[in-house]
Amino acid sequence: MTVELVAIGPEAQQRLRFPLPPGKKFCLGRAPRAGYKVPWDTKISREHAEVLWNGQFLDIRCLETARNPLVVAGKHNRQLQLAIGDGFQIGETEFQLEKAFADEEPAPTDDILADRGFSSEDLSRVAYGNLDQRLEILANLPKAMASATSDEEFAAQLAALLMRAIPQATATAVIAYSDMASQETSIPDLMRCDTRDDTIRFRPSRRLVQKALSENNSHLHIFKGAQQSAGEFTISANLDWAFCTPVRAEACRGWSLYVSGRSPSGKLLMSEEDLKGDVRFVELLAQFVGAARQIRRLEQQQAGLSQFFSPTVMETLTGDQAQKLLEPRECDITVLFCDVRGFSRRAELCQHSLREMLGRVSHALGVMTRGIVLHEGVIADFQGDSALAFWGWPVPPEEGPAAACRAAISIQNEFRQATSTPNHPLADFRVGIGLSHGRAIAGKIGSTEQAKVGVFGPVVNLGSRLEGLTKLFQASILMDEPTAAFVRANLPASEGRCRRLARIKPFGMETVLTITELLPPAGPDSAITNADIATYESALDAVIEGRWGQAFDLLSELPVRDRAKEFLMILMAEHNYEAPVDWNGTIVMTGK
Helix, strand or coil: CCEEEEEECCCCCCEEEEECCCCCEEEEECCCCCCEECCCCCCCCCCCEEEEECCCCEEEEECCCCCCCEEECCEEECEEEECCCCEEEECCEEEEEEECHHHCCCCCHHHEEEEEEECHHHHCCCCCCCHHHHHHHHHHHHHHHHHCCCHHHHHHHHHHHHHHHCCCCCEEEEEECCCHHHCCCCCCCEEEEEECCCCCCCCCCHHHHHHHHHHCCEEEEEECCCCCCCCCCCCCCCCCEEEEEECCCHHHCCEEEEEEECCCCCCCCCCHHHHHHHHHHHHHHHHHHHHHHHHHHHHHHHHHHHCCECHHHHHHHCCCCHHHHHCCEEEEEEEEEEEEECHHHHHHHCCCCHHHHHHHHHHHHHHHHHHHHHCCCEEEEEECCEEEEEECCCCCCCCCCHHHHHHHHHHHHHHHHHHCCCCCCCCCCEEEEEEEEEEEEEEEEECCCCEEEEEECHHHHHHHHHHHHHHHHCCCEEECHHHHHHHHHHCCCCCCEEEEEEEEECCCCCCCEEEEEEECCCCCCCCCCHHHHHHHHHHHHHHHCCCHHHHHHHHHCCCCCCCCHHHHHHHHHHCCCCCCCCCCCCEECCCC
């Protein structure tokens, strides 16, 4: 048996139904971190009570944070045990323990006087009726959607709109199943009701909802009145007709609009002809809801994705093959790992103005984002003051790692320009960037509950290591060997230059690699000239070959502003400018 805790507020649209699986505890409150939320009543504490259905009774216990008691027949309680049909009150909200409408007993077929499905073609020949009033209802729909902060809130407003649109309705509901296959045995994930009569414990017919959703058409039932039958079919006394309309849109999959009512006093039962106009209008309303939610979902997806993807990538991911392209796959990837220098020091100085610091970090991340997206990259993650991006997915770039290199140079240039601008938010920040290229898995990565577009593989770790090494070598951008080889062969000198800095074995790794600095193109204001690059690389060759005296002399020729030389000079000074006996040209890093 499936049961629900029903919350009933003072206003008609304030109706919530909470499923209670046996043996599972839930928190009930106005805004619990996890659990069941009753947002309209300020007398309900944020986390008010713990509820547990044990299969026979509901145990409910007020938490220490609960200001107000559980009220039954005027008596105040902090703990209760309820059976089905029992209830209690907190503040202005009543709670009732009921069987879920999924447990509804099938009605005898001879109680149903009319059982009719309506195709769109059938309804196209039916007049709407009350046109002016119903146009006003449709005009209010966008406002309801815009003001709602959740599906639950929108469903409640939509149920109220249905009630206004169908004057002869006694009760309306918006119902949603996430698992269409389990309708026969499960309760809905979402159900919001509205009624004209607060004394009615309205529970829509599971059978009627199932029929409308399975046939994907509006479906109407007219059955014997309360004076003729027990009224089991609607589980609501005195209601003798009901219809249900599915919302046909992927954004509303499993949603339906439900309307039920009673025949006027002294009148024969409502007929199909009496209700056709209402069915057609609800069908139209369902089309508006489906289309509007579909557009809103696409807009939200586009807005969210556009922060992380370039227009070209966005065009690819929103095409016909989007889902297939999102699947994780192995491909050649260029990784860019970018981190802000000076952040920790500034954060310490600004510990009493954290909002200002947050604004500056957001500005820095904005610089990174612009550089990455402008050059067709994908942003995989932000971590504090750093960003991880990659190229090569969902489609391989035409120029290999070139786009990643251009992005790195543009980010570096913008930070460099900030340092020469007085009072700029980034004036005392610098940037370190690591670039690596290799095989990796990219796409939708994560768990079934939560996933994001990301990249996975050793190349990501290498990019992070290279970014960390920019601190030691006092260089802005470092590359691995595959990326550097591509730059030398394909990137014009007018866009960027490179120079080998050292041959190292990173801490914790067995691989020996030559790290290379990516430099902006030469110009009148270049800190490092092409001649400086040639001198440094000659010095590096001398270091590798053990000719340290010659290497030191060459490095001494470089300008003071070329700080990268200091790493090799310090290394040689520590060994009295003589290569160790077992020297093989590789610098073994002893720390991260």
